[in-house]
Amino acid sequence: MKAGIFKTRMDEEGLKSTRQREEIVKTFLKAPGHQSLEQIYSQVIKTNPKIGRITVYRTLKLLTRLGLAIQRKFADGETRYELASEGAHHDHLICLDCGKIIEFEDPTIESLQARIAQQHQFQIFQHRMELYGRCETCLRKKNSRRKKS
Amino acid sequence: MKAGIFKTRMDEEGLKSTRQREEIVKTFLKAPGHQSLEQIYSQVIKTNPKIGRITVYRTLKLLTRLGLAIQRKFADGETRYELASEGAHHDHLICLDCGKIIEFEDPTIESLQARIAQQHQFQIFQHRMELYGRCETCLRKKNSRRKKS
DNA sequence: TGTTAAAATGAAATTGAATTTCAATTTCAA
DNA sequence: TTGAAATTGAAATTCAATTTCATTTTAACA
Helix, strand or coil: CCHHHHHHHHHHCCCCCCHHHHHHHHHHHHCCCCEEHHHHHHHHHHHCCCCCHHHHHHHHHHHHHCCCEEEEECCCCCEEEEECCCCCCCEEEEECCCCCEEEECCHHHHHHHHHHHHHHCCEEEEEEEEEEEECHHHHHHHHHHHHHC | CCHHHHHHHHHHCCCCCCHHHHHHHHHHHHCCCCEEHHHHHHHHHHHCCCCCHHHHHHHHHHHHHCCCEEEEECCCCCEEEEECCCCCCCEEEEECCCCCEEEECCHHHHHHHHHHHHHHCCEEEEEEEEEEEECHHHHHHHHHHHHHC
């Protein structure tokens, strides 16, 4: 997503573009991934310490409403936001040691969904799949530590 | 799970069995499924209005620690508890209209997990898969309503 | 059976994330 | 430039969940 789309969508909704919103959006775009509200906020105040946490909350919520951001809640409870454009529909691998979040897409999930839906006569709108474990880096670290001790 | 196991596990941990705990556990066992803290609490006070919400919270947390209950957080944000014994590893279908939660197990999820893990060199400990949509009953209701209007 | 240390209870206070309120400020269309 | 409408941000509020702490209960032991 380019910053321009944000302004266009704002216009469409009759909303106003402010300095604060522009800075928050710019910060959000600069560091993609799955950022928590606190992470975004702490980045924003580096540029402009006058912007309040409240405005960051509101702006991210606004981006979500406009369809430009997606809100995610993983098992750790923290609310995170990611760019809506980052791949149509992906799921997540989460490292329980370092917190790294990796996106993945797997075509077989779709057919799996379809089968489950049919079995239970459900109409599926969306899904959530998260795999929790240990990433390659943390796995190596742990193994080398074990050898030493 | 039988109520007896609870006492045995309590003994093992050096914990004390109290009237309140017994009533909370009995209530929890009586209505299996995926109950929210509030649902359990409102059932408990029907039997004994003197039991506080705090004790219900603590007891469910205790059951989780003992491995007898499992805590779940779905997209609606409410914390729910289910019996640990209800099938080793299952996932959930959630109706967005009526809130009904259906459990399912699918063997292909395991192989899917294994493939993703290998691709990303992850070691998977656990997963979470939730399908959100509309259940058969609500689907029928919606269709019949549409025909009438 | 009585005593007592350890554990549990429950009311109130606290926490922490997120939201609402409201007066002051800013934006933008006319 | 002006003014209505929207936005901002501090403070207050909400809401679930947790912690604190004085009181009560439990169960092990004398």
